[in-house]
Amino acid sequence: MSPLCESFRSLDQLDEMEAYYPLHALVCESCFLVQISQYVRPESIFREYAYFSSYSTSWLAHAERYCRMITERLSLNRDSLVVELASNDGYLLQYFLKLDVPVLGVEPAVNVAKLAIDKGIPTRMEFFSRALAEKMVADGTRADLIVGNNVLAQVPDLNDFVSGMALLLKPEGIITLEFPHLLCLMESTQFDTIYHEHFSYFSLNTVGRLVARHGLKLVDVDEISTHGGSLRVYLARSDSTFRPSAAVSALLDREREYGLCDIATYSSFATRVKRLKRSLLSYLIAVKDEGNVVCGYGAPGKGNTLLNYCGIGTDFLDFTVDRNPYKHGRFTPGMHIPIRRPEAIDEIEPNYILILPWNLKTEIIQQMRHVADWGGKFIVPIPHVEVIDPREALT
Numbered sequence: 001m002s003p004l005c006e007s008f009r010s011l012d013q014l015d016e017m018e019a020y021y022p023l024h025a026l027v028c029e030s031c032f033l034v035q036i037s038q039y040v041r042p043e044s045i046f047r048e049y050a051y052f053s054s055y056s057t058s059w060l061a062h063a064e065r066y067c068r069m070i071t072e073r074l075s076l077n078r079d080s081l082v083v084e085l086a087s088n089d090g091y092l093l094q095y096f097l098k099l100d101v102p103v104l105g106v107e108p109a110v111n112v113a114k115l116a117i118d119k120g121i122p123t124r125m126e127f128f129s130r131a132l133a134e135k136m137v138a139d140g141t142r143a144d145l146i147v148g149n150n151v152l153a154q155v156p157d158l159n160d161f162v163s164g165m166a167l168l169l170k171p172e173g174i175i176t177l178e179f180p181h182l183l184c185l186m187e188s189t190q191f192d193t194i195y196h197e198h199f200s201y202f203s204l205n206t207v208g209r210l211v212a213r214h215g216l217k218l219v220d221v222d223e224i225s226t227h228g229g230s231l232r233v234y235l236a237r238s239d240s241t242f243r244p245s246a247a248v249s250a251l252l253d254r255e256r257e258y259g260l261c262d263i264a265t266y267s268s269f270a271t272r273v274k275r276l277k278r279s280l281l282s283y284l285i286a287v288k289d290e291g292n293v294v295c296g297y298g299a300p301g302k303g304n305t306l307l308n309y310c311g312i313g314t315d316f317l318d319f320t321v322d323r324n325p326y327k328h329g330r331f332t333p334g335m336h337i338p339i340r341r342p343e344a345i346d347e348i349e350p351n352y353i354l355i356l357p358w359n360l361k362t363e364i365i366q367q368m369r370h371v372a373d374w375g376g377k378f379i380v381p382i383p384h385v386e387v388i389d390p391r392e393a394l395t
Helices: 042-046 057-074 093-098 110-118 130-138 158-168 182-187 204-212 246-258 263-267 269-289 301-310 343-348 358-367 369-374
Strands: 025-027 034-036 082-085 103-106 143-149 169-180 216-224 230-237 294-297 352-355 377-380 386-388
Touching: 057 093, 057 143, 057 169, 057 358, 082 093, 093 103, 130 158, 143 158, 158 169, 158 204, 158 216, 169 182, 169 216, 182 246, 204 216, 204 230, 204 246, 216 246, 263 269, 269 294, 269 301, 294 343, 352 358, 358 369, 358 377
Parallel strands: 082 103, 082 143, 143 169, 294 352, 352 377
Antiparallel strands: 025 034, 169 230, 216 230, 377 386
């Protein structure tokens, strides 16, 4: 049972009833799509959203590299149109504008969409769907490139979403989608990436089956390091001139070899998750019993899954910090750990810092390397409990 991972609490909400929902990942025995049940409508989750993409330096660098790469690869220019679905605060589209490529964002969260508009990025504040795609096409809008970074997992009606993309895409256009790779999630026991805001978890095999139902085909795939290991898939219309690369068949073979088309592989995952939970709690209990001060770094969605599943509250973490001002003065859902500014770490000088967005550990250790001045160390919980001394990590 877990609360919604982005439902941060204000001080006056701490004594109010908090909604908890079952967090059970299920797998289809036919297509091997991993999903969780939908308990809350997307409108309740994403109309006012606490995630702002621009607060991660490494994510911005990733977005800029992508824009330069894909602009050159597709020969995009001022006559092209790039449409990003779930465009957030304009973190990515801003780089296309610098390359003189026209853009359009689609973002349902009003609070973050307004930040994009303030940057001069045209943005439709709506959920993307087949119906919206029909309106856009009727208005004369067709895309040379459709981008969807870490949005496919948050779509409750996958068939409606994918059919809308197929409709919006020009005959020789390309769609790129990035999402955490189910193979990496399972290999590295990344259970904390499972939360209510993410309805689905994908292998390349499953995505290929999904898009084929709507007149699209896989033409290429990149394995990238973001979010603990992700895929960037390239899709085109089935009747286009694009042909699948060798990378597609090679990765499909690897997934089969690992067992992603065997239901027994999924059944064994829970045992490893329980073992990791015990390992993390054992270590935290030991350092707290020695009288150490422990705090967290970050308040990401994945961190709240980990905190609630493991039962890590203020008896373990005095507080956590985050670069996002929206979260300052609030409390994490469920465990109610106070969220402060990053400077709070310098004021308290904790002995240990638990990195909750472990996928950004390199960036965070670089930013906070000065904790070595007082002998502070970092704890990384995934894929296994690891203690990092910044003096050794940066030499």
